[in-house]
Amino acid sequence: MSTYIVLLGPPGVGKGTQAKILAERTGLAHISSGDLFRENIKNQTELGLRAQTFINKGELVPDDITIGMIRERLSLPDCAAGAILDGFPRTPPQADALQALLAEFGGHVHRVPFITASEEVLVERLSGRWTCRAQGHVFHEKFNPPKQPGVCDLDGSELYQREDDKAETVQRRIRVYFEQTASLVSYYKEQGLLVEIDGAQPIEQVTEQLFAALK
Ligand code: ADP
Numbered sequence: 001m002s003t004y005i006v007l008l009g010p011p012g013v014g015k016g017t018q019a020k021i022l023a024e025r026t027g028l029a030h031i032s033s034g035d036l037f038r039e040n041i042k043n044q045t046e047l048g049l050r051a052q053t054f055i056n057k058g059e060l061v062p063d064d065i066t067i068g069m070i071r072e073r074l075s076l077p078d079c080a081a082g083a084i085l086d087g088f089p090r091t092p093p094q095a096d097a098l099q100a101l102l103a104e105f106g107g108h109v110h111r112v113p114f115i116t117a118s119e120e121v122l123v124e125r126l127s128g129r130w131t132c133r134a135q136g137h138v139f140h141e142k143f144n145p146p147k148q149p150g151v152c153d154l155d156g157s158e159l160y161q162r163e164d165d166k167a168e169t170v171q172r173r174i175r176v177y178f179e180q181t182a183s184l185v186s187y188y189k190e191q192g193l194l195v196e197i198d199g200a201q202p203i204e205q206v207t208e209q210l211f212a213a214l215k
């Protein structure tokens with residue numbers, strides 16, 4: 001049976017950072033809906049053009065577009081053993097759609113680590129985040145700095161600050177999280193899948209707590 005893990009938590013809490021570590025250590029695929037949208041925007045696809053206006057405003061991309069994109073990604077062969085989902089689902093209809101999709105592919109959500117941190121921590125993390133152009137590797141100017149400023153340690157590509165990481169958009173994204181995504185905490189708690197993880201700790205300690213929770 002395939003293993004699907006959903007990482008839940010507000011923007012900037014460290015989902016992407018942890019998802020990459022988990023994927024590397026478990027061999028499961030890493031699916032980041034945000035990375036998939038940014039890839040589509042970079043390649044100027046129709047989906048990318050439709051998503052871009054929402055993303056730049058810090059709003060959620062409509063469910064039908066997002067669910068279609070994830071369905072396609074989950075059907076690729078590298079997801080056969082399961083996947084770490086990072087940034088999806090973000091609304092109750094997306095969570096229902098995920099359940100239906102996984103049933104179709106012969107799997108289910110195994111566990112939902114809910115990573116938490118105060119709003120102050122989120123803002124500090126997002127405002128210092130630097131993202132790699134080529135593959136979306138993530139650094140922080142203070143907490144996880146690249147060896148050479150502006151250059152990705154892993155693939156040498158340019159690091160940039162995301163348009164939606166500027167202060168006003170960050171506030172909007174955090175608000176949108178509370179309005180549209182936070183109810184998934186009780187959704188997964190009711191299913192007995194939720195495990196709370198203290199995301200305010202350093203990266204290595206969050207990873208340790210995550211692995212302990214996934215055993
Ligand atoms: P999310 O995917 O939840 O939006 P990221 O993984 O991109 O969050 O992390 C946001 C920023 O915070 C990045 O710059 C990352 O390097 C940094 N970061 C992630 N986890 C931690 C941590 N535990 N402590 C300090 N900084 C962190």
Ligand code: AMP
Pocket residue numbers: 011033034035037054055056058059060061062066086087088089090091094164173
């Ligand atoms: P992220 O990289 O997870 O911070 O996502 C960046 C942006 O992409 C979000 O602010 C949304 O605009 C959009 N996005 C990512 N995932 C989703 C999703 N599951 N549903 C709707 N919009 C999403």
